[in-house]
Amino acid sequence: MATPPPLLSALLRLVLSDDVTGRSIHGDLDQEFRQRARRDPVAAARWYRREALSVAGHTMARAVSPAARRRRHLVSRNGSKARKGDPMLQVFLRELRYAVRTLARSPRFTLVAAFTLALGIGATSSIFSAVNGVLLRPLPYPHAERIVGLWHGAPDLGYEQFGISPGIFYHYQTENQVYEAMGLFAPTQETLTEDAAAERVQAIATTRGLFDVLGIAPLMGRTFTPDETDEGGPMVVVISHALWQRRFGGDREILGRSLRVDGTPREIIGVMPRGFDFGGANREAELWLPLRMNLETSPPGSFSFQGIARLRPGVTPEGAVAQEEALLQRIREQYADSEAFINFLDAGGFHPISHTLQEEMVGDMQRPLWILLGTVGFVLLIACANVANLFLVRAEGRQREMAVRAAMGAGRGKLASHFLVESFVLAGVGGAAGLAVAWWGLPLLLRMAPPELPRLDQISMDGRVLGFTLAVTVLAALFFGAVPILRFRIPKLLGVLRYAGRGTTEGRERHHLRNVLVVGQTALAMVLLVGSGLLVKSFWEIRRIDPGFETADLLTFGIMLPEADYPGPLETAAFHTELLDRLGALPGVRSVGAVSSLPLAQSASGTAHDIEGIPTAEGELPPMFWYKYATPGYFETMGIAVETGRVFRRSDHEGDYGNILVSQALAERIWPDQDPMGHRIRTTGDTAEVGWNTIVGVVESTRDHGLREDPIEVLYYPMVGPRVEEDYATRQLTYAIRVQNPTQLVSQVRDVVGEMDPNLPLAAIQTMDEVVSDSIVRLTFTALALGLASFMALILGAVGLYGVLSYVVNQRTQEIGVRMALGAQAGQVQGMVVASGAKLALIGLVLGMAGAGGLTRLLQGLLFGTQPLDPVTFGGMSVILLGVGLLASYLPARRAATVDPVSSMRAE
Amino acid sequence: MRRKGYLGEFEQLVLLAALRLKEEAFGPGIAAELEERAGRRVSRGALYGTLDRLEKKGFLNWTEDVGGPERSGQPMRLFQVTKEGLAALRASREAVRKLEAGLEELLGETR
Known part of the structure; x- marks a missing residue:
């Protein structure tokens, strides 16, 4: 039912x-x-x-x-x-009206308190929206928790995690009992021509299983049939919703039409629904092509593919890994005659790895997000402490009102309920305003967020965010509503009436609660200051690292030549050479060059190499090097220094073949005490004499994999190799142009490329400075957000301290007047007040340092060149906090010093 | 302050619907009857408010009946029009008839 x-x-x-x-x-x-x-x-x-x-x-x-x-x-x-049942409601409504009226009578208090709360609640809600969208909201696939990625690791060779080879995938797929469905895929990039302007798009070549694993049916049409993903299958394509809308205007008659992909016409057989996204390379995929591969006969050692699978109900990722390990034993026997593969398995500590898709998509953003949520939680606590303090101050001023109510028979419960209702009304206003803050702030936050933040589109304010905000608001109301209740006991109140509000200095105990609040605020602010200080310092340290090239004044963009129009290495090299010449002739261009993978932006390929004269020992693996293709002019343009020998010149791909360059890091490892010049290197498995390449130069190492990673050992090939016609063709190159104002050159570059081939799109147009900032965007984002939060914390904390001291000075006006009448100097009075503020700030500072010492360890993965207990940061932040504390104390102190003894005593 | 005996238009309709339903006059039945016969879509809030009011005026009373799982185990109120209710309906009808006398042509022939 x-x-x-x-x-x-x-x-x-x-x-x-x-x-x-x-x-x-x-x-x-x-x-x-x-x-x-x-x-x-x-x-x-x-x-x-x-x-x-x-x-x-x-x-x-x-x-x-x-x-x-x-x-x-x-x-x-x-x-x-x-x-x-009605009387309760009646009482509540009466209290509600009373509370609203009281709050409206002191608009300044209400505004300040509501504003403080709105900031705290708004910040918390915004960050929670991000946490909710990225970490908590389930993926849009049926039983997404059963979808896992199929990875492997060979830690002994330095490979923490890589994909799967078609050979291994074939055996897993045919022999396992743990997966319901499995898919094998590889990201590629394709150029679309025909009808509209040429366009580079992200694509996925895949088996049919990918769609079964995800459990998402196409919006229209179908996905691949088994014979379509077989070797030599028909040329078909499934397109994304976005591409369908953009390129075909959402045409309903799209199925059966043809689309030229990299120069080859393919029949469109399906359109995927909007938001079909499973992270990684697929995030921007617009095409799905059948893999067209015979998995059974494909090599077991080519790990450039990715696998994804759906677990059978009840199977854990760990259980699946155990089965894969068992299968690997059998696979090992099957390929017993493939020595290199067996060596790789044995020497590397080869083992399967399995993550759920959610873990994979969220990856290393998990920790920064939780840290941010914790941070804004601190800011909210500080805001609540401020409001509690305001409440206390206000409650002191209303002692007589309370006393009268008590004398007329209002019990403690009644008075308490009054304060609570008042705090709930205030929190309600603050919470509503906080939601508005989050509503406006969230788009700003998202604009600031790293673009690689997964599931960015999932971040919005939904029911859970509203529920969270409501809960936070209620908790906040209880927190600062409870504080004045604790302060008032009825017998004491009656005492107030008896003494008819004679002004005396309050006893220690009466200050106690307020001081505790201020100390707590200061401590929390200190924790945040230290945290953001550490991140800012890491940011500094990272920016100081030399990436191995000059980042300023560089424009970069990618070009991909379709195979249909540029079939061989000579055609591609001729195109690149002419384009380099034409770009170099543009006004203002100092130099230009191109490379197959740009440092910090793209990953180079890696493979095993044999070195002449250094045989690989029995049971050992030949060394793995990264390799790239580079044109003449690349090293000069990037500012990569030549250590010895020379860089490429035109003759290296125009007849004088077989010359290569290596990075300093490679040279130092292989020939630590020798000159590497003239040595020969060949890809492992290549037995031909013509496969040997001679080192003609050593160049500065670059940090391709991130500023905080080691420089890579890389080998540079020219665009054309000794085999000339059969060699790999460098269809895809990233160009770098050194020019004064890189962004102003873009339209001229477009024109030049368009003149040569109107069907060629430019991809990823960026300055090198942008590439570098993008590579550390996670740190930048976290540092910026934490910096903002700690700034808010500092201000709120200072306001809290200022508020308490001002109040104390007010309360003590008469006492101060007496002191001054008896001869106290203005300076002494001032010092007294500042000292009492400094004492609170110091206690908070010490507690905050202790707290920071415990909590900054959470930042460890984000820090660089900075220890979590970095004394410079701790010291520097203490100075800032104390400085702000003293300033906050000084203002009320100055007012105390100007108290006129006569008028203060007359006021009595 | 309301005068006792006065019946609003909607109150009349509700009383008539309850009369038609005899022993089966519970909330949803009355709502359905109003919708089917009088073409009046009625929000449940307004309906229960009116039933409440009619009860307080003494024109309706109700007996409790037990409810099954269909009602989430909640009880059911079956409404009956009281003698006073019937009298009020008659009075309203009489008043309308007297006022209508001589206006048949203008208002169109009644059934």
Whole structure:
């Protein structure tokens, strides 16, 4: 049987009286809902929502309308059924009206308090929205928790995690009992031509299984059939929703049409729904192509593919790994004659790895997000402490009012409920304003967020964010509402009446609570200051690292030549050479060059190499090097220094073949005490004499994998190798142009490329400075957010300290007047007040340092060149905090020093 | 302050619907009757408010009946029109008839 929407049901229970009348109304609605749900559950739920709200609204309106109250009064006198449950509501409504009126009477207090809360709650809600969207919201796939990525690791060779080879995938797929479905895929990039302008798009070449694993059906058409993903299958393509909209205007008749992908026409057989995204390379994928590969006969050692699988119900990722390990034993026997593969398995500590898709997509953003949430939680606590302090101050001023109420018979509960209702009203206003802050702030936050932050599109304010904000608001209200309640006890209040508010200095105990709050605030602010200080210092340290090239004044962009138009290495090299010449002739261009993978932006390929004269020992693996293709001019343009020998010149790909360059890091490892010049290197497995390449130069090492990673050992090939026609063709190169104002050159570059081939799109147009900032965006984002939060914390903490001291000075005006009348100097009075503020700040500082010492360890993975207990940061931040504390104390102190003894005593 | 005996238009409709339903006059039944016969869509909030009011005026009373799982185990109120209710309906009808006398042509022939 259908169940009525639970939230509304709960609302009805809350609003309707608990007698036959109320319960029968609830029953009527439930019964009618169920009858309607049998015909149309969705319409029934809508109906229930409407009618439940209408009943709740009418009931509440009757309860509060004065006429209804009068009527009830008459009825009960007439002896009819009296309604129960209403008195509580009445009391609540009366308190509510009273609280609203009191708050409205002191608008300055209300505004400051609500504003403080709105900032704290708004910041917390915004960050929680991000945490919710990225970490908590489930992926949009059925039983997404059962989807895992298939990875492997060979830690002994320095490879923490890489993909899967088609050979291994084939065996896993045919022999396992743990997976329901499996898919093998590889990201590629393709150029679309025909009809519209040429365009580079991200694509995925995949087996059919990928779609089965994710459990998402195409919006239109179908995905691949088994024979389409086989070797030599028909040329088909599935396109993304975005591409369908952008390039075909959402044409309904799209299926069966043809699309030229890299020069080859393919039939469009399906359109995927919007938001079909499973992270990584797929995030921007717009095409899915069949893999067209015979998995059974493909080599077992080519790990440039990725695997994804759906676990059978009840199987854990660990269980799946155990089975893969068992299968690997059998696979090992199958390939016993492939020595290199067996060596790789044995020497590397080869083992399978499995992550759920959610873990994979969220990856290393998890920690920064939780840290940020914790941080804004601190800011909120500080804000609450401030409001609690304001409340306390205000409550002191209202002692007489409270005392009168107590004398007239109001119990402690009644007074307490008054404060609570007041704090709830205030928190409600603050919470609502906080939601508005989050509503406006969230888009700003998202603009600041790292673009690689996964699931960015999932970040929005949903029911859970609202619920969270509500919970935070209630907790905040309880926190600062409880504080004045703790302070007031009725006998004491009656004492106030007796002494009729004679001004005396408060006793120690009365200050105690406020001081505790200020110390707590200062301590929290100190923790945040240290945290953000450490991140800012890491940021500095990272920016000081030499990446191995000059980052300023460089424009970069990618070009991909389609195979259909540029079939061989000579055609591609001729194109690149001409483009280099034409770009070099542009006004202002100092030099230009191109490379197959740009440092910090793209990853080079790596493979095993044999070195002439250094044989690989039995059971050992030949050394792995990264390799790239580079044109003449690349090293000069990037500012990569030549250590020995020379860089490429035009003759290296125009007849004088077989010359290569190596990076300093490579040279130092292989020939630590020797000159590497003239030595020969060849790809492992290549046995031909023509495969040997001679080192003609050593160049500075670059940090390709990130500023905080080691420089890489890389080998540079020219665009054309000794085999000339059969060699790999450098279709994809990234160009670098050294020019004064890089961004102003973009349109001229476009024109030049367009003149040579109007079908060639430019990809990833960026300055090198942008590439570098993008590579550390996670640190930048975290540092910036934490910096912002700690700035807020510092300001709020200072306001708290200032508020308390001002109040104390006010309270002590008469005492100070007496002191000054007795001869105290202004300086002495000033010092006294500043000292009391400094004492609070110092205690908070020490506590905060202790807290920071414990908490900064959480930042470890984000820090660079800085220890979590870095004394410079701790010291520097202490100085800042104390400075701000002293300033906050100085202002009230100056006021204290100007107290006029005569008028202060006359005021008595 | 309301005068006892006065019936609003909607109150009349509700009383008539309850009369038609005889022993089966519970909330959803009355709502359905109003919708089917009088073409009046009625929000449940307004309906229960009116039932409440009619009960207080003494024109309706109700007996309790037990509810099954269909009603989430909640009780059911079955409404009956009281003698006073019937009298009020008659009075309203009489008043309308007297006022209508001589206006048949203008208002169109009644059934």
